[in-house]
Amino acid sequence: MGDGPPPGVVALCNHLILLARDLFAIRYSPLPGWVAGRAPALALEYGLWQAAIWRSLHDGLITGGLVALARRCRGLLPTPPAAFRADLAVASLCAQCDMLTNQLLLGASYISQLQRLARDLPEADIRAALDLKAIAATLRATLAALSPPVDATVADWAAAGGTGALVVTLVDVLAVAADKDAMVDGGNGAWLPAWAVSLWGPAPASPSPALRAAARPLMDWWRAADPATRRVGELALMIDMLTEVTGPGTAALTAIAAVKDTCQGLGVDGSGEAQRHADLGGAAAPRIATLGWADTLARLEVRLPPPRSSGG
Numbered sequence: 001m002g003d004g005p006p007p008g009v010v011a012l013c014n015h016l017i018l019l020a021r022d023l024f025a026i027r028y029s030p031l032p033g034w035v036a037g038r039a040p041a042l043a044l045e046y047g048l049w050q051a052a053i054w055r056s057l058h059d060g061l062i063t064g065g066l067v068a069l070a071r072r073c074r075g076l077l078p079t080p081p082a083a084f085r086a087d088l089a090v091a092s093l094c095a096q097c098d099m100l101t102n103q104l105l106l107g108a109s110y111i112s113q114l115q116r117l118a119r120d121l122p123e124a125d126i127r128a129a130l131d132l133k134a135i136a137a138t139l140r141a142t143l144a145a146l147s148p149p150v151d152a153t154v155a156d157w158a159a160a161g162g163t164g165a166l167v168v169t170l171v172d173v174l175a176v177a178a179d180k181d182a183m184v185d186g187g188n189g190a191w192l193p194a195w196a197v198s199l200w201g202p203a204p205a206s207p208s209p210a211l212r213a214a215a216r217p218l219m220d221w222w223r224a225a226d227p228a229t230r231r232v233g234e235l236a237l238m239i240d241m242l243t244e245v246t247g248p249g250t251a252a253l254t255a256i257a258a259v260k261d262t263c264q265g266l267g268v269d270g271s272g273e274a275q276r277h278a279d280l281g282g283a284a285a286p287r288i289a290t291l292g293w294a295d296t297l298a299r300l301e302v303r304l305p306p307p308r309s310s311g312g
Contacts, residue, residue, distance in 0.1 A: 005292060
């Protein structure tokens with residue numbers, strides 16, 4: 001481990017963290033309470049989709065998939081039953097990537113429904129809502145700069161001996177940096193989408209000044225806007241979020257494809273390994289030896305913040 005994990009493993013960690021940030025934002029951005037009153041079927045279906053897509057990533061692909069397989073390969077989980085085949089576990093990871101892709105693409109179908117809801121609020125100040133979109137774009141760029149890449153941390157961890165957990169903590173910026181009263185719309189359940197930053201190690205006890213400063217313009221807009229404009233604004237932000245994550249060619253879909261390609265090249269210990277690579281033939285990705293990836297992924301841990309309480 002002194003030389004650090006292979007580049008493919010570092011890239012794999014990068015892709016998983018990007019997916020965790022993007023899909024965390026979806027999972028922790030419920031539709032505002034007032035939407036359920038106007039479109040109850042949409043609110044129910046959207047909520048089920050949110051929960052399913054996060055389970056597929058966090059519980060399926062990351063924790064129950066790659067991390068569990070890595071720990072089994074390194075002997076950190078109980079000895080598998082005789083019928084266990086690690087090559088089939090890798091095939092399951094690839095299938096999980098395909099399912100996640102299909103679930104993400106399904107999310108694009110909600111965009112037009114949210115747009116129709118926004119058009120039904122003619123009393124809103126559209127110019128102010130466009131101002132909010134500009135503020136949000138600036139906030140997004142700031143948050144991207146606050147999310148450090150994984151490369152240096154993985155290298156430092158490996159140089160230190162490769163012991164201990166590689167902890168990635170997701171931070172819900174608006175939940176920690178905003179005043180709670182700024183999230184309330186006269187009791188009508190106004191709600192702002194989540195934005196996440198990923199930090200290596202435990203979450204800080206309090207938000208950094210940089211996080212508070214990044215969120216302040218958005219909070220100022222929120223306090224000044226009337227209720228109808230807030231509603232259009234929050235729908236606009238959710239539409240932007242869905243467009244950036246679920247549309248064809250997005251960074252999230254590209255990351256899933258890259259994770260699948262990497263999974264096809266993972267070396268695993270277990271019967272059927274040689275046959276799997278023979279079946280893949282010339283299409284197989286460069287193989288990464290078990291020691292090269294399992295030592296790192298076995299220690300990966302994605303920590304979540306407490307869930308927000310839902311807007312009424």
